[in-house]
Structures are given as C-alpha cells and as structure tokens.
Amino acid sequence: MSEHADDKEESLFEAPPMAEQERMIEAILFATAEPVSVRDMQARMPHGSEPKEALVYLTKRYEGRGVHVVRVGDAYAIRTAPDLGFLMQKETVETRKLSRAAIETLAIIAYHQPCTRAEIEEIRGVSVSRGTIDQLIEMEWIRFGRRRMTPGRPVTFVVTENFLDHFGLENARDLPGLKELRAAGLLESRPAPMGADAGDEPEDAEQDDLFEDDDVIELP
Template sequence: MAETAEESLFEAPPMGEQERMVEAILFASAEPVTIRELAGRMPHGCQPTEALVHLRKRYEGRGVALMKIGDAWAFRTAADLGFLMQKETVETRKLSRAAIETLAIVAYHQPVTRAEIEEIRGVSVSRGTIDQLIELEWIRFGRRRMTPGRPVTFIVTEAFLDHFGLENARDLPGLQELRAAGLLENRPPPDAAQPGDEEEDEDQTDMFEDEA
C-alpha cells in the first residue's frame, strides 16, 4: 500500500500537460534548451523527448517552428516568413575575407586544426582571425588530435547553426544552393578562375555577416 502511495506521488503529468510545460520553457528561454535542461525543470517522470515530438508536429505550418539546434531546441520564425522581420534595424559589419574563408573551412571540414586550415587556404592564418571568430561565438575549440603535439581542433558553435537556421553542420548548403539563394555572386571577382574551372573563389562575404 505504501509503495502504491509512493508511486502516485511521482506520477508524471499527462503528455498534453508535458507539451505545455516544454512550450512554456522554450518560449521563456533566450537561448536554445537541451533535453537534459528540460528534464531538470519538469516534474519527475516527465518525458521531454516525447513531448518535443508532439509539440513539433503541432507547430508544423505555423508562424513559428520548433527547431533542433545542435543538441538543443528553440522556437524560431518560420523560414518563409523571415521577410517580416526585415524592418528591424540591424547594424552589420562584414568579416574580412580571411575570416570568411577560415569560418567556411571550419564549418565544412570540422573538426579541423589550424595547420589544416592553413593547408586548405594555402596561406597562414593569423591568431587575430581565429580570435575574432571565437569572440563572435561562431567557432570554438574542439577535442585535441591524438597526434604529435596534440593540436587543438576547431568546430562551429550552436550560435553559428542558430544564425543560419541549421540543425547541424551537415545541413550546410552546397555551392549551387548558395548561388541560387543569392548568397554567392554568380559573377566571379576579377582575380578568380575563369568559367569552367572548379575553384570556388567567389566572395562569400554576404553569407557570413555578423551582427555588431
């Protein structure tokens, strides 16, 4: 009898109520929230993972969407309604070409060491460039390589994924998709390869603008 009473004390709320709890937590959070954080805030016995599945379906086709960002979850404006936010005043500054290329290499080749970044770019990478990207919270240190010297690696952050509306780095668009979206110039710069070459040397500055 005592055992039954103890179990009833920790009986989880109905799934519909769990959905409401997850919804409330995510709406009130400025940053994406992990499942572990959700479980820590919700009553004992709740299943935030299942609640997220139901909640995501419920928001399909709505003005906001429930998105997975890395290992966390957040509500974001539906992609097709982004134009409604264009009236917001945002001061932007463009990253240097070195920063753009470094960020792109980290995003597409992570985890990657500084030496590997320099090998891909063909030129050295200044400490200031990497420090700038770390300060912007778009890249961070990854695990050290189990090679001589144990060099540190770099990976993109959840802030980077969130900025570009990506669930993970595997969702990064290809070159043709970037051109179709207007994020890359179709006309190569004067010093770029001639048509027919395979080098991807277009100016990607517009893609990697950061908010000041």
C-alpha cells in the same frame, strides 16, 4: 502501511499527462533565448516526464504556424518560420562585417571540422592571422575542439551551436554545397602575385586583416 497510503505515495511520482508535459516544454522554449537540450528539459520537469515524446507533439502542433520548433545540434528552440523572417528584419538584423579571409576560414572550419590552423592554411593557401581566429571565437561562431594526437598536439576548431542557430541549421551537414559557396564568391582562389610561382605564399599573408576596406562582406 495501508493500501491507501501506498497509492498516495505512488501518485506523488506519477508523471503529468502528456498534454501538460507539452505545455511545460512550450513554456521552457518560449522563456529561453538559447536552444535547450532534452537533458535540461528533463531536469526542469517533474519526475517521470518524457520531454522527447512531448517535443514530437509540440513540433507537430506548430507545423504551419508563424513559429516552429526547430532542432539546433542536440538542442531545441522556437524560431520564426523561415518564410516570415522578413517581418523581423527591423528587430533582429545586426550588420557584421567580415573580411573574405574570415569568411573563408569560417567555411573551411564548418566543412572540415575538426581542423587545425595548419590545415586551414593548407586549404586556403595563405597564412591565417591570429586576429581572424580570435574574432570568430569572440563572435562565438567557432570554438576550440579536441587536440590532435599528433606531434605538438595542435588544437582543433569546430563551429558552435550559435553558428548553426544563426544560419538556421540543424547540424553542419545542412550547409550548402561547396559549389554554391564558390558561386556566391565565398571560396574564390586568391590570385598569385605578379612574378610568383603558383606554390609561393604571398609576402603579406600574415597581414590577413579582418576589416580590409576593399574586401569586406556584410552578413545579417
């Protein structure tokens, strides 16, 4: 094979210029509603591309703009700048009603993940109804984690990337402090029933309804 043919074959596997790779990443993120992992970007781009490096340039280019490149867990997405979120309220606000029981359960999972149902009940001090867990799973804010290597091998629960994306978090470490949650009324202690000891569980603990008329919180 001639030297000219070797050069032509080698050029077929040459990675695009970094500016072009940056444009490719931009197109992928704009066209995809869900966050995209670096591995998925790599699979879509030409051989030899460096999506991680391209992301660095793209992130810098969007600094100070109306939209930002943000990291969500191990993936990336283009989202509205936090200070301009009010402009999107009419288009994006969706009211979700959750009982305080569901909010507390979600907060416990976020801060103590992976955790089992028994551990959630121990922290809350009351039983957790199956409906509460099912609703959070249906919303795709929590998912099943690995089973514990303990007797019975109970399942664990962890928060999802949808949860992180919804609240604008890169990972669970970015959650507000427990003191802030208590100040917001999300982790208040439940008063013990009249005549009950502090360690007793309320008789209606299993009636942990998701949509109690007198205990509903609205989330954007």
